[in-house]
Amino acid sequence: MNRKNDNIRYIKYTLTFFGVGIVMSLFTFCMAQQRAKIAHTPVVDLTLVGKITPTEKLFHRVDTNVFDDIPDAVKKRVVQSGGLAVAFKTNSPAIYAKWCTANTIASATMTAVAYRGLDLYIKRNGRWQYAGIARPRDGQECATTTIVRGMDNAEKECLLYLPLYDETTRLEVGVDEGSTMEAGAYPFQKRVLIYGSSIAQGASASRSGLAYPARLARETGVDFLNLGMGGSAKMEKPVVDMIASFDVDAFVLDCVPNSSPTIVSQRAAYMVETIRKKHPNAPIIVMQSVIRERGYFNLASGERVKHQNENIKKEVDKLLQKGVTNLHFISADDFLGHDHEGTVDGTHPNDLGFDRMIQVIKPKLTEILGVALN
């Protein structure tokens, strides 16, 4: 009996051993198959969204060889991909990305995903809706990752936002092999430039699709073009001349936060008049600076932003008195709400601050631009 039991046990063990082996082999084979089944498409074959002007390097916002007289601090920012996105259509149940950025470290007041990652929206019930993010790899310039999976296989319109603060050097979008993949229709109409500071560039939205120009574009259908430049929106003459040369339909000027009260007084009029000369009928909308929350305690900081905002108001009033037409002004009083919870660091709106700012500026912008509210 014991011998028989032993034999049975031996057969059982052997079968189990082979069984486990076969399952493991199948699993490895399936995983390998799954990995092999991703088809990547470079962005040149898709639709690049949010470009202000053509550039030699695909993911730069401005070609620094063409505009070679702008300050170095500005050059550093305009090569960052803040505001760019890729539109495509696919019926793939999963979407992947392979991308590289020039740097590996995010600032302490932004998420790495916003700074150097990707953010996917998919159209659902006629509206762009968040679908997934691509996390960058810590300490690595490049990453390959799954953004979303497990979807049905209906064809979907997709919009993938690039990193806000890093220079994107490469991007390919992946779908399951055998799925459709093609360039998407350009999703927005009209072209409205937003020239601004770090706040316009997107600091400190938690992901790139939540930067305020991106949210405004999705919610209004207008192509708000992100020319935010962290710390460097100072209305220098070469920058103003560059901006005035752009082929756009309207200008939002959110450049007060980076400009001292004196710079505001010295340069704002030249900026508005130069744009007006090149674009006789384009709406020009000047925004006050987000009020720096830190200024409620740091008295000098509080005074500075007060004077910045007083001075820009004076400049716009003078220009209006001089007869500049289609020039508009948005006061910052209610941008952040009034509970002081709308910033990450007393300067840069968090997603709550941006939401409040959007509730204030969206109706004004859509009225000025003549767009129906979405």
Next chain:
Amino acid sequence: MNRKNDNIRYIKYTLTFFGVGIVMSLFTFCMAQQRAKIAHTPVVDLTLVGKITPTEKLFHRVDTNVFDDIPDAVKKRVVQSGGLAVAFKTNSPAIYAKWCTANTIASATMTAVAYRGLDLYIKRNGRWQYAGIARPRDGQECATTTIVRGMDNAEKECLLYLPLYDETTRLEVGVDEGSTMEAGAYPFQKRVLIYGSSIAQGASASRSGLAYPARLARETGVDFLNLGMGGSAKMEKPVVDMIASFDVDAFVLDCVPNSSPTIVSQRAAYMVETIRKKHPNAPIIVMQSVIRERGYFNLASGERVKHQNENIKKEVDKLLQKGVTNLHFISADDFLGHDHEGTVDGTHPNDLGFDRMIQVIKPKLTEILGVALN
């Protein structure tokens, strides 16, 4: 003439050289003086806020030697300082911090400031108001920094929030030498435990003062104690027994996000009944899981959270039918609003999502807890 000019030039150079030297020495001297003028106070001499239970290591939330049978994944989280803060009073025009954390890298969906930095609130016009953050140093465990400066020298009540997700190993608060510095009054009343997931711990608020338990405490005056444990709120028996042993006045149970639908059905009743046995009159408030935005595209993920939330509703209904008193239920339907912009990654609320969640739960909690809305 040339000789005379050369001499004058030589004298000028010499004077300039000495002048620059003197200015530089003075600058260095002043900087050294300024650095020497900070007086640091360790937290043991101030008021530690948000402690659930005494611990051997000051900045742990639970003593893992005392509760040594809880799972390792839970132990890993309860030593993180999420929800702790330091209360002090000072008339210093500047506030500094010297602190260390056990790790150096933040997750890709949180800011480094929220993960391992500090967040200062100061009472202004009778309300706690954001005053400044302390940025951690990239790649370094320790940092010394100025949180706020340039204030007037009226005495101020301060509340400094510790890192949400890292283990804080050291913290000293600095003020200008010669300023007053003393322990603050404990700022909150009653003790309400929030047992929850990463969301309760604070992912992904942009800074630690914006985690929802911290915001609720400031806005209601109630001491909401953060027992959020990223990924590990699974109602295990030793954890439930530990929670039931805590000396608190009420329980908010936000632990559905980490528990599978099956675990919810298996463990929720034991949790509620165990707490009720030890705390016959304490309000017990059960919250549904934040609905995962990713679930609108990833169908399996959508089904999972639907079943988690259905099952917790069933369990609470059964307990109510069994006669458990002072048991309350909060539905998650409106937690994130309805524009799908309230998360960083489809799971974790950003500051916008947290704000919406607070607007839903705060009136319910204050009604249940009998606290006047602030």
